[in-house]
Amino acid sequence: MRVVFLTHNYPRWPGDLSGSFLATLATALVARGLEVRVVAPSDAGQGGEEEVDGVRVRRVRYASARGESLAYRGTMASALRAPGGWRALASLWRALRRAAREEVAAGADLVHAHWWVPAGLAAPAEVPLVVTIHGTDAALLRRSRLARRLARPVLHRARVVTAVSRELAGWVQTSTGRPITADHVHPMPVDTRAWPWTTGGGGAIVVARLTRQKRISLALETTAFLASCGHGLPLTVLGDGPERAALEHQTARLGIESFVRFAGAVPPGQVISHLATADVMFFPAQGEGFGLAAAEALMAGVPVVACWDGGGLLDVVPESGAGRLTLPSPEALSDATLDLLQDPDRLAAARLVGESWRARLSPAHVAELCEGWYREALGA
Secondary structure: OEEEEEOOOOOOOOOOOOOHHHHHHHHHHHHOOOEEEEEEEOEOOEOEEEEEOOEEEEEEOOOOOOOOOOOOOOOHHHHOOOOOHHHHHHHHHHHHHHHHHHHHHOOOOEEEEEOHHHHHHHOOOOOOEEEEEOOHHHHHHHHOHHHHHHHHHHHHHOOEEEEOOHHHHHHHHHHHOOOOOHHHEOOOOOOOOOOOOOOOOOOEEEEOOOOHHHOHHHHHHHHHHHHHOOOOOOEEEEOOOOOHHHHHHHHHHHOOOOOEEEEEOOOHHHHHHHHOOOOEEEEOOOOEOOOHHHHHHHHOOOOEEEEOOOEHHHHOOOOOOOEEEEOOOHHHHHHHHHHHHOOOOHHHHHHHHHHHHHHHOOHHHHHHHHHHHHHHHHOO
């Protein structure tokens, strides 16, 4: 079986975070005997073809080197709100569609489009289509009438539509009328074979892009509230983003500079190193599509405190044992954190939950599920 991954986000070099889970999945599919070819955009003029771990990756040009800035940077949604954003997307769409049609003509059996926009839009009509909704594309459906209008024919034409969480599946059905059944809901893979289990002792951790939706300010307020009650819990913030300056200013205003460290965006290996000593993860985000960082914390044996309005986080974080779910206030988060840290069995419970997630998200298991979706799409 020959499968074309059509996407705007695929690793550009070893260790690149952009779409790294897709490379993990593609490699696992190759290990099952499938042939996988990737069609993705060029980045700043860096096009061409290469083979990585048995996967042929083709990067297509869609603008001048300076103009190729729509993919890989996590800025596509904001670009579509700017003048000319949809024109740039149309150029990317044409380039992806041309390349996808060439792959189909060369003998591809089906296209697996990751994100309905732009990949789903660019998928040729003459080949069976599988579309996976990853999060940002579902959020776009919720706020844009134009996006809903564009997505409906794509998602209704696709033979199989999958989503990485129940929350996202609900967003898609509400926005487009295309149902996504429970057997088509599953997160993307994570290779945890070299991950250690936490030993604790490092305090609290946040792993997130620093945006308002992630509500890192609430984690800072929680740290300040705990300190005011005599519980000095160090907090390490991993990640960067547009809210960083405001969050650093808030840290100074709250007088908790001695407790909080902003480490910025770090490579995946360093994230794992931080998780290996963490006592608890704060994940106060609102309306998450899935919450992969929370699952990664549990897969390192780190308990997680999250909020009831966390959306897809409710699929990940348990109410007791390995985690706590609470109201989005510093007082409630503090109470939940102290309750969790006072539980002598918390790390053992988190490890049990983490072992389950490790098995569920193993590349081999997710690849097996995907092959089943492909056979369904082909009517096999």
